[in-house]
Amino acid sequence: MITIDLTDQPIDVPAALQLVQADGAGAVNTFIGTVRNKSTGRPVVRLEYEAYDSMALHQLRKVATQAQELWPMLENVVVVHRKGTLQIGDVAVIVAVSTPHRAESFAACQYIIDTLKQVVTIWKKEFYEDGDVWVAAHP
Amino acid sequence: MITIDLTDQPIDVPAALQLVQADGAGAVNTFIGTVRNKSTGRPVVRLEYEAYDSMALHQLRKVATQAQELWPMLENVVVVHRKGTLQIGDVAVIVAVSTPHRAESFAACQYIIDTLKQVVTIWKKEFYEDGDVWVAAHP
Amino acid sequence: MNLKIALFGIAKEIVGQSVLEVNAPNDQPVQQLLEQLRAQYPALGQLSSLAVAVNNEYATDTQLLHERDEIALIPPVAGG
Amino acid sequence: MNLKIALFGIAKEIVGQSVLEVNAPNDQPVQQLLEQLRAQYPALGQLSSLAVAVNNEYATDTQLLHERDEIALIPPVAGG
Secondary structure (H helix, E strand, O other): OEEEEEEOOOOOHHHHHHHHOOOOOOEEEEEEEEOOOEEOOEEOOEEEEEEOHHHHHHHHHHHHHHHHHHOOOOOOEEEEEEOEEEEOOOEEEEEEEEEOOHHHHHHHHHHHHHHHHHHOOEEEEEEEOOEEEEOOOOO | OEEEEEEOOOOOHHHHHHHHOOOOOOEEEEEEEEOOOEEOOEEEEEEEEEEOHHHHHHHHHHHHHHHHHHOOOOOOEEEEEEOEEEOOOOEEEEEEEEEOOHHHHHHHHHHHHHHHHHHOOEEEEEEEOOEEEEOOOOO | OEEEEEOOHHHHHHHOOOEEEEEOOOOOEHHHHHHHHHHHOHHHHHOOOOEEEEOOEEOOOOOEOOOOOOEEEEOOOOOO | OEEEEEOOHHHHHHHOOOEEEEEOOOOOEHHHHHHHHHHHOHHHHHOOOOEEEEOOEEOOOOOEOOOOOOEEEEOOOOOO
């Protein structure tokens, strides 16, 4: 089962973990990305995520489906991404996968977060004391 | 910060995730091991974990410390292992680590769970409809 | 034909609006649209990457655009 | 000397008790204790592995045992 969400509300981590569990899957790997208090050494005060919603949801589902093709033993996949304004420590993204054995849970979860960062149409603006930057926009 | 626990009470997953978070760490990787409804194809009805407590706690802390030496950017490590009788779907173990960047969170978490399984003095008995087995006891 | 192009992130800031209407010859390939936009908004040419999405999929440079496509300009993404 | 050996898991089941008291010569190495126990309880010899822990650390075969050590027999672990 694949569950995908893009939300401007705080991500409910326990709910995501509940959703991913399966009686046939003994291993659950979860990646949680939170807002750090600095970026390349510069203090961050807050973040804003903007999304192209329909494409982001479509691409997230595609990445999860690809993971299920690559690891057919994958039971459940949950991916929830936050958008809007986030403060330090807020959860920006959660990826959770369940598999019968643990090695595949690590590999599939890492594949999903790595691919998500390459293809999912979400943009991040970091705000500092003295300015702001669209992350990764310029070489 | 390293937090280690061995408990005969249900593992509080949200509390563990709360403990591992750090404002300087944008990446949290978590491995959760749950009781599967089958083992090598055989239906499992419940599990029992027995521990040599003092040594298990000592070895768990040692594994976590080794991980911090291998990945000096590791912020927090939380490892909680359950003991006693567990039912299908119950959480047997949680390993959670936080790091500034994500690749290290996956590597450190996987190192800890892999090493835990080799050295930590915990024994698992699987109960089936028609018998029981100490897991890994015999070749 | 008339193309409506959705803009996001820094591309929206550079162009100064969230949807851009562009008049283009029928069956224009993606590559030509990108060239036209970079000529009109030179700051787009300074981005690390700039892709075009058609109906929620990344388009290739040679893909032909049609009036009823949902088209978007995709500056470097930074989710996660 | 008198050694008290803590037993766990299948080793406890094989021996039928959770602590075993063994009389051994002073400074007995780990290897000899294991041989003695395997001779006394042949089922221990059929396990995938059998280690000895001294004061919460895995002991080497040549390590010498002392009366006040906390000694335990460690059958194959299966945590996680």
